[in-house]
Amino acid sequence: MTAFENESERRAAAFQEFYGEGKKRLEKEASSYNEALSDEKQPVLKGYFADMADLNSDGKMLRGMLVQLGYALAKEAAGGSGAAYEKGMAAAASQEASESDALALAFEVMQTGILMHDDIIDEADERRGKATVHRRAAKRYGAEEADGHARQKLLRAADSAAICAGDYCMLDANRLIVERYSENANLPRVLSYFDKVILDTIRGELLDVVLPTERELESGKDLKLGECVEEIYFLKTAGYSVAGPLHLGMLLGGAPEETAAMLDAAAYEVGVAYQIKDDILGIFADAEYVGKDVGADIAEKKLTILYSYVAEAAPSYLAELDSVYGSKEVTPEVLGEVRRIFKESGALENAERRAEELSASALLKLEALPFAKGAAGEALKGFVEYAAGRKR
Numbered sequence: 001m002t003a004f005e006n007e008s009e010r011r012a013a014a015f016q017e018f019y020g021e022g023k024k025r026l027e028k029e030a031s032s033y034n035e036a037l038s039d040e041k042q043p044v045l046k047g048y049f050a051d052m053a054d055l056n057s058d059g060k061m062l063r064g065m066l067v068q069l070g071y072a073l074a075k076e077a078a079g080g081s082g083a084a085y086e087k088g089m090a091a092a093a094s095q096e097a098s099e100s101d102a103l104a105l106a107f108e109v110m111q112t113g114i115l116m117h118d119d120i121i122d123e124a125d126e127r128r129g130k131a132t133v134h135r136r137a138a139k140r141y142g143a144e145e146a147d148g149h150a151r152q153k154l155l156r157a158a159d160s161a162a163i164c165a166g167d168y169c170m171l172d173a174n175r176l177i178v179e180r181y182s183e184n185a186n187l188p189r190v191l192s193y194f195d196k197v198i199l200d201t202i203r204g205e206l207l208d209v210v211l212p213t214e215r216e217l218e219s220g221k222d223l224k225l226g227e228c229v230e231e232i233y234f235l236k237t238a239g240y241s242v243a244g245p246l247h248l249g250m251l252l253g254g255a256p257e258e259t260a261a262m263l264d265a266a267a268y269e270v271g272v273a274y275q276i277k278d279d280i281l282g283i284f285a286d287a288e289y290v291g292k293d294v295g296a297d298i299a300e301k302k303l304t305i306l307y308s309y310v311a312e313a314a315p316s317y318l319a320e321l322d323s324v325y326g327s328k329e330v331t332p333e334v335l336g337e338v339r340r341i342f343k344e345s346g347a348l349e350n351a352e353r354r355a356e357e358l359s360a361s362a363l364l365k366l367e368a369l370p371f372a373k374g375a376a377g378e379a380l381k382g383f384v385e386y387a388a389g390r391k392r
Helices: 003-040 041-055 060-077 082-087 089-122 131-143 148-180 187-216 225-254 256-262 266-282 296-299 305-312 315-322 332-344 347-367 375-391
Strands: none
Touching: 003 041, 003 060, 003 089, 003 375, 041 089, 041 131, 060 089, 060 225, 060 256, 060 375, 082 256, 089 131, 089 148, 089 187, 131 148, 131 187, 131 266, 148 187, 187 332, 225 256, 225 266, 225 305, 256 266, 256 332, 266 305, 266 332, 266 347, 266 375, 296 332, 305 315, 305 347, 315 332, 332 347, 347 375
């Protein structure tokens, strides 16, 4: 085994240990929260709150874990818990990081709200391997058995219910933070940054939603698609999936803003790489691995790094791609054709190379950070390598 392989295995073990311990605690927090949601007393609303609780469970909880990890990094940066972590990651994680668990839960609840909205926009049928909230509501209403105007009315009512449920989760996340950290001197900084993450995510989602239409208008003919797609990744994924939770955890742990900001450059690179990997998996993964519709990006005609590469760097394939990309019924034949075009055009190779470059650059930046030398820093580097090689 080479030194590099040994180092990579050590980092992977550090990440898995931290993730395992943190997720156990976070699942307990989420279980209590979900029980309270399911205990809704208004009989008309009970089913909707049960749906919210169900969607809020069984996820990977990676973002919540990154809040915990950011908190651990802040403690190591301050020198107050480094020794404890070196003595045993599991013991330290279960003690020192427990203060961050409520913030980790709030981040997961906020994400659940965003996902409900995202699923409506994408017209998605599945999330986390189960029916989306708006599809559950439509089924309760009997929308599929209805015809014409009556069916459209029921589907719209289901979407509206899921929008309200998503709003509830995003706002309830703020309540959780205020209630659990009312005596914490870092609350104003944490709450302000938490809301910034949400606002940046909404900006990214808005850009994602309007970009296809803007490109079709005369005023959008000169848009640089690749740059817009990368900005969506930066706002919509990198901020709320990686940089945001890590930064929040560090603020809660008492790290000065300038110390937390030192982590941002690497974290944003990891986040963009994570989204590129997600887009690749959305086309090339097996459905059993990703827990959502493979090929959903095709039906949505989602503008990803794969599509933008064909549009700008391999335009000879664009007409052929547009003939199948956007098909509402993603048959095996349609999926196979899209896969072929992305491979032959070089789009897949380009996306994989870009993700690898970003991940490598992030690791170099983390190596240079003085507070990322301890066990929590090693766990973060392990996360970077996990994100680059994940299959779901």
